[in-house]
Amino acid sequence: MRSRRSEISYAARQRAYRLLLYFLMFVGCAIMLLPFFWMLTTSLKTEAAAMRMPPQWFPPKFRWDNYAVAWSMAPFGRYFFNSFFVSITSTIGEVITTILAAYAFAKMRFFGKNVLFAILLGTLMIPGEMLLVPNYVTLARLGWLDHYEALIIPWMVSVFGIFLLRQFFRSIPDELWDAARIDGCPRGRYLWRVIVPLSKPAVLTVALFKFLGSWNAYQWVLMMTNTESMRTVPVGLATFSSDIGTAYHLLMAASVMAILPILILFFFTQKQFIQGIARTGIK
Amino acid sequence: MLRKMVVGLLGVLLLGTAAMAANEPVTIDFWHAMSSGHQPNLQKLATDFMAEYPYITVTLTYQGSYSALQGKINAAVAAGNLPTIAQVYENWVTPIESILYPIGPHMTMMEVGDIVDGLVPSNTYNGVLTTVPFNKSIMVLYYNADLVATPPTSWAEFFDLSKSLTADLNGDGTIERYGTAFRPAANPEQLLVYLDQAGGSILSADWSAVTINDAAGMAAIQFLGSLIPYAFVTADYMSDHMGKVAMFIDTSAGYNYNKTAATNAGYNLGVAMLPAGPATQSSMIQGTNLAVFDVPNQTQAQKDAAVLLARFLLRAENTVFWAMKSGYQPVTKSAYELQTWKDYVAANPYQQEMSAQMLLGFSQILHPNYGDMRSIIATKFDEIMRSATGALDGLNSMAEEIAPLLSE
Numbered sequence: 209m210r211s212r213r214s215e216i217s218y219a220a221r222q223r224a225y226r227l228l229l230y231f232l233m234f235v236g237c238a239i240m241l242l243p244f245f246w247m248l249t250t251s252l253k254t255e256a257a258a259m260r261m262p263p264q265w266f267p268p269k270f271r272w273d274n275y276a277v278a279w280s281m282a283p284f285g286r287y288f289f290n291s292f293f294v295s296i297t298s299t300i301g302e303v304i305t306t307i308l309a310a311y312a313f314a315k316m317r318f319f320g321k322n323v324l325f326a327i328l329l330g331t332l333m334i335p336g337e338m339l340l341v342p343n344y345v346t347l348a349r350l351g352w353l354d355h356y357e358a359l360i361i362p363w364m365v366s367v368f369g370i371f372l373l374r375q376f377f378r379s380i381p382d383e384l385w386d387a388a389r390i391d392g393c394p395r396g397r398y399l400w401r402v403i404v405p406l407s408k409p410a411v412l413t414v415a416l417f418k419f420l421g422s423w424n425a426y427q428w429v430l431m432m433t434n435t436e437s438m439r440t441v442p443v444g445l446a447t448f449s450s451d452i453g454t455a456y457h458l459l460m461a462a463s464v465m466a467i468l469p470i471l472i473l474f475f476f477t478q479k480q481f482i483q484g485i486a487r488t489g490i491k
Numbered sequence: 492m493l494r495k496m497v498v499g500l501l502g503v504l505l506l507g508t509a510a511m512a513a514n515e516p517v518t519i520d521f522w523h524a525m526s527s528g529h530q531p532n533l534q535k536l537a538t539d540f541m542a543e544y545p546y547i548t549v550t551l552t553y554q555g556s557y558s559a560l561q562g563k564i565n566a567a568v569a570a571g572n573l574p575t576i577a578q579v580y581e582n583w584v585t586p587i588e589s590i591l592y593p594i595g596p597h598m599t600m601m602e603v604g605d606i607v608d609g610l611v612p613s614n615t616y617n618g619v620l621t622t623v624p625f626n627k628s629i630m631v632l633y634y635n636a637d638l639v640a641t642p643p644t645s646w647a648e649f650f651d652l653s654k655s656l657t658a659d660l661n662g663d664g665t666i667e668r669y670g671t672a673f674r675p676a677a678n679p680e681q682l683l684v685y686l687d688q689a690g691g692s693i694l695s696a697d698w699s700a701v702t703i704n705d706a707a708g709m710a711a712i713q714f715l716g717s718l719i720p721y722a723f724v725t726a727d728y729m730s731d732h733m734g735k736v737a738m739f740i741d742t743s744a745g746y747n748y749n750k751t752a753a754t755n756a757g758y759n760l761g762v763a764m765l766p767a768g769p770a771t772q773s774s775m776i777q778g779t780n781l782a783v784f785d786v787p788n789q790t791q792a793q794k795d796a797a798v799l800l801a802r803f804l805l806r807a808e809n810t811v812f813w814a815m816k817s818g819y820q821p822v823t824k825s826a827y828e829l830q831t832w833k834d835y836v837a838a839n840p841y842q843q844e845m846s847a848q849m850l851l852g853f854s855q856i857l858h859p860n861y862g863d864m865r866s867i868i869a870t871k872f873d874e875i876m877r878s879a880t881g882a883l884d885g886l887n888s889m890a891e892e893i894a895p896l897l898s899e
Binding site for chain 1: 520524525526527528529530552553554555556559562563565566567569570571572730731748751752754755
């Protein structure tokens with residue numbers, strides 16, 4: 209009798225615990241989604257409603273034409289093309305260079321490997337803003353300003369990506385390489401046929417981080433380009449703000465359009481992305 | 492007779508050559524920070540200019556916010572690829588004054604004399620008008636017209652009104668409505684306005700000494716300190732807090748945002764000239780100028796074309812067009828006499844106050860380290876208005892930190 213009662217009590221505690229857990233998850237989820245909800249509803253408000261205090265959660269009347277107005281205020285078609293082109297090419301480039309470098313640091317032996325890796329990590333300590341002007345001067349001398357080269361090539365290498373993949377590659381047993389060597393597999397084939405498929409979540413994480421970073425890049429694009437035909441979506445978003453105020457309703461409409469590709473990408477890769485995060489220990 | 496004919500022929504030949512040279516196609520790049528709302532109007536002016544000077548092509552290049560534009564200009568100085576002409580704040584170009592192509596010497600005396608008086612010193616380097624004003628706004632007093640029947644005209648009236656309008660409306664022990672408001676960290680110009688109105692300045696006329704904490708400075712900061720209990724202090728735009736403030740000083744360029752926010756908050760917005768201080772009723776002019784760059788990557792033809800553009804934008808009808816469309820103020824005296832502007836002011840009475848205030852405007856000093864001085868003033872002013880530092884201590888501390896910048 210007592211054990212039955214304690215079983216019931218245990219089950220009730222478990223249920224209460226689960227309920228509490230779900231409640232906390234719901235609250236966390238709501239906090240995460242609130243900015244997106246706010247962005248979406250503001251994108252459908254009038255200018256006056258967007259600035260109203262206290263804020264209105266729902267617009268009294270949905271202004272779908274905000275999207276058309278926002279789209280027409282800058283050449284967003286071109287901006288989207290550039291964002292896709294730059295993000296995809298720099299992502300492909302970075303994935304290739306990162307895999308090669310990470311493999312070398314993780315699995316190969318060469319003179320000064322650790323020192324070189326430490327120096328490489330040390331570059332992460334230098335704030336990007338400090339390098340903006342020297343990089344601008346370098347690109348100006350190369351004649352790359354206002355060209356795709358300026359937006360893609362400097363971003364085809366990522367020290368963070370190398371570090372991330374190196375950690376992942378190190379967790380792959382060396383016995384696999386021994387077995388591959390016995391079978392006569394050259395190092396290049398072993399890398400692309402064995403290591404990379406085994407590291408798919410980590411590689412996809414690196415790719416996704418790169419794509420996100422590239423898609424959201426603002427300051428670099430603004431600095432390195434002059435013509436509308438070379439600019440990307442985030443630069444387009446900035447045109448809705450000035451020193452005296454911001455057209456929030458149009459900015460939010462354009463922002464919704466800007467995050468859609470990212471949401472779609474995440475929707476299709478979320479499993480690998482979460483696996484990559486979990487297995488590489490990124491927080 | 493023959494001699495006259497030869498001279499005449501030579502003259503025609505020279506004029507023809509000059510005309511041909513002048514008609515060589517030339518493209519100039521104009522870097523600006525005007526966001527999407529202003530861009531069609533700027534483009535319209537550029538198009539009108541190109542119609543008048545068909546051999547000149549103006550490429551307008553948006554470079555983001557003012558700070559992004561400044562960053563880009565700094566980088567372009569290092570890389571040697573500056574544009575022909577750009578929108579600039581005074582403190583951006585004072586350190587690179589030597590690479591500015593003076594516009595004034597290529598203007599007529601009438602054009603130079605037509606620029607609003609308060610705008611001339613901040614565009615004059617070593618006695619030469621080097622840059623010219625472009626988008627200029629003036630600090631004015633905005634007020635809740637439902638609460639304030641007659642806007643204050645003196646510091647004393649401003650203090651009394653601020654005090655009487657500050658209220659705990661629901662009796663919960665916290666203030667719901669403040670008499671006035673300040674954005675000290677974002678807009679230290681508010682302090683500079685009171686400083687000038689008290690007859691003070693940051694530096695002595697010859698920049699040899701810091702004078703911000705002299706008697707006039709102390710009068711200004713003591714007055715501001717007396718407003719602390721009745722002042723809402725924020726770093727946000729005033730339009731974000733319109734409902735809780737009865738009166739505030741803000742740029743004329745923010746009128747449309749403030750008007751919309753006031754309507755949302757359910758009151759009528761009034762605009763008035765600033766209450767007068769012990770010395771003047773002056774106000775600070777803000778906004779950018781146009782600078783032409785004298786650098787190897789710009790040809791003489793490009794620089795000449797840029798000067799023509801600057802002069803074109805200063806024409807009364809063009810500065811009035813820009814003012815009516817953008818919310819900035821006209822920058823020439825003749826513009827204020829133009830019938831178009833008078834009609835516009837008649838239809839928009841708040842502009843009467845802004846225009847009158849503009850003609851009593853003063854600009855920032857051209858010291859090369861003004862940008863750093865402004866940062867110090869902003870930090871200390873913020874501390875004072877948030878009661879983190881006493882008013883006089885804060886002012887003296889400002890002076891101490893500014894002093895080393897005189898010799899750098």
